[in-house]
Amino acid sequence: MIYGIIVFGIGFMMISPVSAFISALFFRSYLRDMAVSEGRKFSVWQGIIVMLCVFGLFEIHNQINVRGMDMAAFGNSDEHIRGVKLLRAFGSESEMLKSCYGMNRRNNIMFLWQDVFKKNFHYLWDDMPSTEKWDMPSTKRSREIYYRVTGKPFNSVPPPKYSSRSEWWDSGLGGEKVSQKIEGLWLNASRLDGKIEPDAATSYLEWTMVFKNDSRIQQEARAQILLPKGGVVSRLTLWVNGEEREAAFSTRGKARAAYNSVVHQRRDPVLVSYDGADRILMQCFPVPPTGEMKIRIGMTSPLTLDSKDEGMMTIPRILENNFGIAEGFGHSVWIDSKTPLSSSEKSLISTEDGFVLKGDIYESFSDASVVIRVRRSAEILSAWTPDPTDNTSAVYQTIAETTSQPPNQAIFVIDGSVGMKEHIPAITDALSLVPAGVRYGVIFASDKTETLSSSASEKDMQTIALQLKNADYIGGCDNVSALEQAWDMANPELNPVIIWIHATQPLLLKSAEGLTQRLQLNKRGGWIDVQAAPGPNRIIKVLKKTDKPEILSMSKSLGDDIKRILSTSKQKQFEFSRKNLRKEEVESLKPDVQTSSHIALLWANSEILTYYKAGNTDEAVNLASRYRLVTPVSSAVVLENKQQYKDAGLEVPEYKPGKDYDFNDVVMEDKNIGGSAVPEPATLWLLFIGIVLAGIWKMWKNRSVTDKRLS
Missing domain, CATH: 1.20.5 (Single alpha-helices involved in coiled-coils or other helix-helix interfaces)
Structure with missing residues (x-):
């Protein structure tokens, strides 16, 4: 009988509280009789006190976590910092992570008391200070607190596994942020193909990605991608029923509206939009249950010239993603050129002639910069290409050597986040060896912004470097206030440069309006962004209509990068100039070489940014649509069939396959784009x-x- 109840009697579990109560009464009677027979005093209250103490030990840690979250979420600035410090010392990272996903219901005594108190004594509740109410922080606020406490973006770690809600609830679906990590969604394949034109000093890369969904429902893959410096997305495709489909390029609002419309229909769109300087947001939906989705992103970018005979570029990187990348995952790379190539990545091997660089990169593309170098002819300083949108025009490019003046004032803004800890030795070594003749300022962005010096000499910097080496690097810190102070400290007469060295900045912890105002009013002075640790940078994203900062192309040595910035010798630089002229005028200039149309795309991108910063949005939109580029005013979207493009008011391009992709291979036609040949799974079930x-x-x-x- 007992065996039968164990095997078949799962239904008896519902009466377990009653059976437990009966058992408790039985044992109480037994213990009382035993105490009387032994002549000892029997007390119920002793047992109750012991029980409360045991429950209290389990509950106290949860209450500390709740109290810290409340102080950090609803308190003033001082209470916020105390709450963050309390959570760093005693908080539960797993409980904070649950709050980031909106799953942390406070199933404890204080939460039950709060519900009763609010319901029956609401007139007292309304008069209580906010820090005494113990409210639930919003998911947005919880994510800020999680970053402040741990120094990590909440979506950089796997979601809580013990709740099925992490699978079916995606708060970022169709939004403009990467948002939360999705369990069961993976990058299943990654391939990067590229072609470098050394004469034109340009490169074109195509990144093909395949996403796999192991969950039971449709999911959206999202990622923020860092392009090569000065790069722009010039192509986007999606495979629908095994056929590659081209993107339509339109205004940001129109493209996003088309994407969201198709997302709501559970069809097959992909959207790429501008997400800050050299950054894009990629999102595709739906990755089918136990299925895959394949996309391709084409990127046009200029080379950075270290000298007339050598150029370099960085491979694009994933800064933030809502999908998983398995440990040991390999990204397949194949890049060719007409001249020898080399790379900082040891796993990339050159062919015997050196014109092809290939291999697999087994670390995540988000972990480090991979630099590709190419040899070029020092005599070729001008190039041209026919304008792909106008048969009577051409784009003329020249490369000119200039000399930069060294700064007389250098202000360092050092991030105090935990992600900086491993980089501090290299930074302090470089700061202790700064050149003489420059006035230095150092601002440390910790829980509270601290000015270490406003006018230090090279000798003083050795003491400051020691202070930075001994400082605490913990959690995530606000850098906006420190940058504002740096611009207030800058003296325009001294040709100042602000060098911001920081870890990831996944959240904007303070409004950037004050910083934007300073950038727009300070016409003189430079700002160099040195991101030591990989990840998103929300501060850069909001500075849309400014020319600053200059994002440093990182090498493998952070210390060498800082020394290069501070070099007091006059540095040679190479600047590109691109103009759209009549063909006859270009021919009269006798350019050195004719190249592909990618220099025309780079000219158009530069013009679009100029129009955008000047507030001339209409001209910017017209150029972006003509040249099919993803810019601050335009996005690229691929829809599933011809009717969806028509409903959204978008033109449909068709790609003519060839040996190499070029702008001229795309024609604006609306044929051979039919409906989906294979029904969706839901349709098959019906x-x-x-x-x-x-x-x-x-x-x-x-x-x-x-x-x-x-x-």
Whole structure:
């Protein structure tokens, strides 16, 4: 019988509280009789006190976490910092992570008391200070607190595994942020193909990605991608039913509206939009349950010239993603050129002639910069290409050597976040060896912004470097206030440069309006962004209509990068100039070489940014649509069929396959784009159910006819 209850009696579990109560009464009677027989005093209260102490030990840690979250979320600036410090010392990272996903219901005594108190004594509740109410922080606020406490973006770690909500609830679906990590969604394949034109000093890369969904429902893959310096997205494709489809380029609002419309229909769109300087946001939906989705992003970028005979570029990187990348995952790379190539990445191997660089990169593209170097002819300083949108025009490019003046004032803004800890030795070594003749300022962005010096000499910097080496690097810190102070400290007469060295900045912890104002009013002075640790940078994203900062192309040595910035010798630089002229005028200039149309795309991108910063949005939109580029005013979207493009008011391009992709291979036509040939899984299920029901109805009808005949 007992065996039968264990195996088949799962239904008895619902009466377990009653059986536990009966057992407690039985043991209470037994213990009382035993105490009387031994002549000892029996007390119920002793047991109750012990029970409360045991429960209290389990509850106290949870209450500390709740109290810290409340102080950090609803307190003033001082209470906020105390709450963050309390969570760093005693908080539960797993509980904070649950709050980031909106799953942390406070199933504890204080939460039950709060509900009763709010319901029956609301007139007292309304008069209580905010820090005494113990409210639930919003998911947005919880994510800020998680970053402040841990120094990590909440979506850089796997979601809580013990709740099925992490699978079906995606708050970022169709939004403009990467948002939360999705369990079961993976980058399943990654391939980067590229071609470098050394004469034109340009490169074109195509990144093909395949996403796999192991979950039971459709999911959206999202990622923020860092392009090569000065790069722009010039192509986007999506595979629909095994066929590669090209993107339509339109205004940001129109493209996003088309994407969201198709997302709501559970069809197959992909959207790429501008997400800050040299950054894009990629999102595609739906990655089907236990299925895959394949996309390709094409990027045009200029080379950075270290000298007339050598150029360099960095491979694009994933800064933030809502999908997983398995440990040991390999990104396949193949880049070719007409001249020898080399790379900082040891796993990339050159062919015997050196014109092809290939291999697999087994670390995540988000972990480090991979630099590609290419040899070029020092005599070729001008190039041209026909304008792909106008047969009578051409784009003319020149490369000119200039000399930069060294700064007389250098202000360092050092991020105090935990992600900086491993980089501090290299930074302090470089700061202790700064050149003489420059006035130095150092601002440390910790929980509170601290000015270490506003006018230090090279000798003083050795003491400051020691202070930075001994400082605490913990959690995530606000850098906006420190940058504002740096610009207030800058003296325009000294040709100042602000060098911001920081870890990831996944959240904007303070409004950047004050910083934007300073950038727009300070016409003199430079700002160099040195991101020591990989990840998103929300501060850069909001500075849309400014020319600052200059994002440093990182090498493998952070210390060498800082020394290069501070070099007091006059540095040689190479600047590109691109103009759109009449063909006859270009021919009269006798350019050195004719190249592909990618220099025309770079000219158009530069013009679009100029129009955008000047507030001339209409001209910017017209150029972006003509040259099919993703810019601050335009996005690229791929839809599933011809009707969806028509409904959204978008033109449909068609790609003519060739050996190498070029702008001229795309024609603006609206043919051969039909509907989906394979129905969606839901449609197949409905069709199957309909057939089964029709069969049952047919059998029932035939049986009725047979019964009538027999009767």
